[in-house]
Amino acid sequence: MSLPAPLDRADAVVFDAYGTLLDVHSAVQRHAAAIGPQAQALSETWRQKQLEYSWVLSLCGRYAPFWTLTERALDFALAKHPDVDRDLRSGLLEAYRSLDAYAEVPATLDALRRAGLGTAILSNGDTAMLDAAVNAAGLEGRLDAVLSVDPAGTFKTAPRAYDLAPARFGVARERIVFLSSNRWDIAGAAAYGFAPVWVNRTGQPDEYPDLAPVRVIRSLDGLLV
Template sequence: MPTPDILIGARAVVFDAYGTLLDVHSAVQRHAGSVGPDAKPLSDTWRQKQLEYSWVLSLCGRYTAFWTLTERALDYALARHPNVDPSLRPALLEAYRRLDAYPEVPATLDALRTQGLKTAILSNGDTAMLEMAVSSAALHDHLDAVLSVDPAGVFKTSPRAYDLALERLGVDRREIVFVSSNRWDVAGAAAYGFTPVWVNRTRQPEEYPDLAPVQVIDSLGALLR
């Protein structure tokens, strides 16, 4: 298989986890029958607040484990959508610990490694949270490294978070293709000097025009084309 242009000169492909390899909405979807008609808005609010809390803490110079932020965000989402039974909280949190991977993920990771590239996760998720998620999705054998921002003590898009990939993989930033479904994360990777790829599965509009992705794809499998 010929090497796609985006991968020429790369030594590693680093992925965001939540929303990129793992479907963050699969937790609520798993219990959609019990959640009821507010399932989608509940899931959207949960995700929005989870990310918002990470950005606010980073700007304040503070750090709290991402799992704690996930719990707090769900509490807000349940309060925001009072028609959802709050007794579902434990089940929803357990489902979030064991999110579904997108179906193309294992084959894509294996194909990249076959081409001699290192594969890794760099995630805002804390170490314990990531360990359970990656194990549950059976992705460990497809990855060379699973990196939490925990050691940096700050969330992406801080450069200190992206530094962790260089330290662990032993490559230059220009030798890393960074893949995320989160446009803000792609902007951070572009500012840092990675080669950023945006996985735009839901056809969101473009933003951050000064920090553009090198490539926009609709699924991870498109990395190989």
């Protein structure tokens, strides 16, 4: 199978999980009718704070499991949107443990494995939440590894978080293609030395011009083209 760049120079393909393979907004979407007109705003606040908390802790030299940050971020989002029924909290958290995978994910992972490439997740998510999410999405047999940053004790974009992927596969970082829908994560991967591919699902403007991706695609369908 002839592979397009940068896959033609890769030994492994590593994916961010949340927002890249898994739709982080699907948890709120399942409860949208009960939430009402603030559903989208609630979901966006939840995601924004979840990420913000990871960055602040990393800069402070501190760490907490990503599930703890997910709970704290939801509590903030519910406080910011007080018209949303707080009794939905437990249901929203349970839904976050079993987020929907994007439709093209299974076929893309299968194609990469047929091409002889290693496949893995490298995520800020802690081990328990990643295992639950991967199993719920039916991806467990399609990945060689599911890597949480837990052993590194810090979140991406810290280099020692990215260190987990080349250590797992035993290859140079330059031989790993890294995909994320988060532009900040792509910047971190570029600085680290991966071959980063930005999955720009929502057509966001580019940023971090000195830390550019090697490719930009709208969905994982574009990776093998």
